[in-house]
Each structure stands twice: as structure tokens, then as C-alpha cells.
Amino acid sequence: MTSPQHVPVLLDRVVELMAPALETPGAIMVDATLGLGGHSEALLEAFPQARLIGIDRDTDALARAGARLAPYADRTDLVHAVYDELPRVLAERNLDHVDAVLFDLGVSSMQLDMAERGFAYAQDAPLDMRMNDQDPRTAADVLNTYPLDELTRILRDYGEERFARRIAQHVVREREQAPFTTSGRLVSLLYDAIPAPARRTGGHPAKRTFQALRIEVNDEINVLRRAIPAALAAIGPGGRVVVEAYQSLEDRIVKQAFAEVSSSDVPPDMPFIPAGHEVDFRVVTRGAEKAVEPEITSNPRAASVRLRAIERLQARGGKDKA
Numbered sequence: 001m002t003s004p005q006h007v008p009v010l011l012d013r014v015v016e017l018m019a020p021a022l023e024t025p026g027a028i029m030v031d032a033t034l035g036l037g038g039h040s041e042a043l044l045e046a047f048p049q050a051r052l053i054g055i056d057r058d059t060d061a062l063a064r065a066g067a068r069l070a071p072y073a074d075r076t077d078l079v080h081a082v083y084d085e086l087p088r089v090l091a092e093r094n095l096d097h098v099d100a101v102l103f104d105l106g107v108s109s110m111q112l113d114m115a116e117r118g119f120a121y122a123q124d125a126p127l128d129m130r131m132n133d134q135d136p137r138t139a140a141d142v143l144n145t146y147p148l149d150e151l152t153r154i155l156r157d158y159g160e161e162r163f164a165r166r167i168a169q170h171v172v173r174e175r176e177q178a179p180f181t182t183s184g185r186l187v188s189l190l191y192d193a194i195p196a197p198a199r200r201t202g203g204h205p206a207k208r209t210f211q212a213l214r215i216e217v218n219d220e221i222n223v224l225r226r227a228i229p230a231a232l233a234a235i236g237p238g239g240r241v242v243v244e245a246y247q248s249l250e251d252r253i254v255k256q257a258f259a260e261v262s263s264s265d266v267p268p269d270m271p272f273i274p275a276g277h278e279v280d281f282r283v284v285t286r287g288a289e290k291a292v293e294p295e296i297t298s299n300p301r302a303a304s305v306r307l308r309a310i311e312r313l314q315a316r317g318g319k320d321k322a
Contacts, residue, residue: 007038007298007299007301008038008039008042008104009104009244009291009295009299009301009302009305010244010289010291010295010302010305010307011038011039011042013289013307014039014042014043014102014242014244014307015042015043015046017240017242017284017285017307017309018043018047018100018102018240018242019046019047020238020240020311021100021235021238021239021240021311022043022046022047022050022099022100023047024049024099025049026049026050026051027047027049027050027051027099027100028050028051028052028053028095028098028099028100029043029047029050029051029052029053029098029099029100029101029102030052030053030054030055030086030089030098030100030101030102030231030234031043031052031053031054031055031102031104032055032083032086032101032102032103032227032231033055033056033083033102033103033104033105034055034056034061034062034065034078035056035058035061035065035104036061036064036065036068037054037064037065037066037068037069038068039102039104040052040054040065040069040076040102041068041069041072043102044069044072044075044076045072050075050099051075051076051077052069052072052075052076052077053077053079053089053090053093053098054069054076054078054079055078055079055081055082055083055085055086055089056078056079056080056081057080057081057082057083057131057132057218058131058132058133059080059132059133059134062078062080065078077093082132082223083103083223083227084223084224084226084227086101086227086230086231086234087230087233087234090234097234097235097236097239098234098235098236098239099235099236099238099239099240100235100239100240100241100242101231101234101235101239101240101241101242102241102242102243103224103227103228103231103241103242103243103244103245104244105220105224105243105244105245105246105250106245106246106247106250121183121186121187121204121206121207121210123183124182124183124184124187125182125183125184126138126140126181126182126183127139127140127143127180127181127182127186127213128140129210129213129214129217129218130217130218131218132218135217135218137217138217139213139214139217140179140180140181142154142213142216142217143171143175143179143180143186143213144175144179144180148168148169148172151164151167151168151171151172152164152165152168154212154213154215154216155167155168155208155209155212157212157249158211158212158216158221158249159208159209159210159211159212159213159215160208160247160248160249161208161209161212162198163193163194163198166193167189167190167193167194169193170189170192170193171186171189174189183210186206186209187206190205190206190209191205211247221249221250221253224250224253224254225253228241228243228253228254228257228258229257232257232261232281232310232312235312236312237312237313238311238312238313239311239312240284240309240310240311240312241310242307242308242309243307243308243309244305244306244307245288245305245306245307245308246301246304246305246306247304251288251306251308254308255288255308258281258283258308258310259283261279261280261281261310262279262281262282262283262310263279264278264279278313279313280312280313281310281311281312281313282310282311282313283308283309283310284309284310284311285307285308285309288306288307288308289306289307289308290305290306290307291303291305
């Protein structure tokens with residue numbers, strides 16, 4: 001059901017980082033962004049006594065992942081939910097903790113490949129971009145109804161687009177003639193709005209605008225801000241949270257959340273850490289890990305990945321910041 005280009009990013013490294021948390025018989029892992037199940041498949045194979053809870057808001061992805069993970073059906077539980085709903089998902093299963101949580105953020109290869117979903121700027125398609133087709137708001141709704149200032153903010157903050165205001169002005173002017181319905185018209189507008197010298201650098205001129213619209217339609221930043229603390233609270237001692245982010249805003253949120261729970265409030269010149277002030281987490285990765293060749297050549301999506309991992313320490317009586 002999956003196609004060859006659906007290759008999980010940094011697969012071996014993810015398995016390696018998850019290993020200490022999943023080697024115990026009966027360990028439970030959560031793939032909070034299941035997608036096509038590539039990471040989960042490798043983890044289920046590597047840890048034959050572990051169980052999986054796979055979460056995705058995309059019903060098509062769940063169906064395809066279910067087919068891929070059929071050989072492990074007795075150890076898998078696939079859930080239609082958004083990943084910030086992790087506390088509810090665990091409560092419904094009477095679980096007070098899990099051993100590992102994985103996030104592989106952003107749009108999936110499958111969503112990009114399906115033209116009718118409207119995620120890709122390379123094909124003319126309906127301006128949809130919903131990861132859950134039951135959600136009411138589409139990318140067309142954003143383009144056709146948001147005020148100028150709000151469109152500018154979204155393009156600037158979520159797309160890191162330096163010509164955000166200029167693009168938003170073009171959109172507002174053009175939608176007065178006719179509402180936006182397809183990606184092809186938006187791409188043509190972006191070629192007109194972005195100056196020619198800027199179009200020659202930094203990748204496709206539509207990349208940042210499409211990213212910003214996708215994030216807004218799916219509320220990805222707010223969901224992530226809720227999901228990371230929820231994952232940190234969900235793991236037990238020795239548990240790990242691993243996150244793969246593909247754009248700087250997401251990575252910054254993860255970095256800050258990890259730093260907050262792994263930093264001591266004790267002055268650095270104090271010779272010892274008083275009881276009750278121990279940190280409850282340690283960052284496992286040194287900074288954000290990146291993919292290298294030959295993976296980037298064989299899997300271009302890996303070029304922008306930033307991977308971070310954190311571990312809850314064994315209970316030592318410290319205060320819980322999660």
C-alpha cells in the first residue's frame with residue numbers, strides 16, 4: 001500500500017535512541033504522528049516484547065499504517081486523534097505512564113504525493129491542506145477570509161517568509177476578483193509577488209507560503225506546544241521522548257521545552273544540589289542532530305530534520321516540572 005519513496009527519516013538513530021526505554025518486556029511506546037508507520041514498524045521489529053499506541057489525525061494514514069503493521073496487530077493499537085490528545089488516549093486505556101513517545105512532525109510523504117490533498121505546490125489541486133478531512137477549515141478558507149494583517153502574520157511567523165506583507169497584499173487584491181480555490185493560481189501569484197532575485201535562492205518560492213498555510217489550517221504550533229509537555233508528563237522513569245522537527249519554529253519549541261525540564265534552578269556556583277531540587281530529565285542528544293549523506297541524497301526530506309531526545313531520570317525525590 002505504501003510506495004518506495006516513503007522512507008522514515010533517521011530510522012536507525014531513532015531506534016537507537018528508543019532502545020533503553022523499550023528493551024524491558026511489556027514496554028509501551030507511543031508513535032504520536034504515526035503517518036505510514038515506518039518508524040513504528042522498525043521499532044516493533046527491534047523490540048519484540050514492546051507494544052505500540054499509534055496516533056494520527058489522518059484517517060487515510062491510519063488505514064495505510066494498519067495494513068503495513070498487520071504482522072504486529074496483536075501488539076498495536078491505532079487511534080484516530082491529534083497528538084496533543086495524548087493524555088485522553090492514555091486515560092481511556094487506563095495507563096498512568098508509557099515508556100517512550102515519538103514525534104515525526106510536519107507533512108508526510110503520502111500527503112504530499114496525493115494531489116487532491118492540496119499540500120504540494122508542484123501540482124494544481126484544491127487548496128485543502130487538512131490533515132484531518134473532518135476539520136472545517138481549509139487553506140482556501142484562510143486565503144479567502146483572513147484579514148490582511150492576519151495573513152501577513154501567518155506567512156511571517158509560520159512560513160518565515162520575508163515578503164509576507166507583499167504576498168498578503170497580492171492575495172487580498174486577487175481574491176476580490178475571484179476566491180482562491182486551487183494551488184496553481186496561488187503559485188502563479190507567488191511568482192508575481194516575490195521579486196525575481198529572491199526567487200532564484202532558497203528553494204521554490206511557494207515553499208514557505210504553503211508551509212505557513214498548512215500550519216495554520218492544522219493548528220500545528222499550538223498543538224505542538226501542548227503535546228510536548230503532555231509527552232514529558234506521560235513517560236515514566238527511564239522513559240524517552242524523541243522528536244524530529246523539520247522547520248526552525250517547531251524545533252525551537254521542542255528545544256525550549258526540553259531545556260525547561262532539564263535545567264536546575266540551583267545557582268551554578270552551589271557545590272551541591274539540595275534535596276528536592278534535582279532535575280527530573282536529561283537531554284540525551286547534544287544539540288539538534290542532523291542527517292548526513294548518503295541519507296540526504298536518497299531521502300531529500302531528511303535534509304531539514306532536527307532530532308532531539310530527552311529521558312526522564314530514575315525517581316530521586318526531585319520536583320517534577322513536567
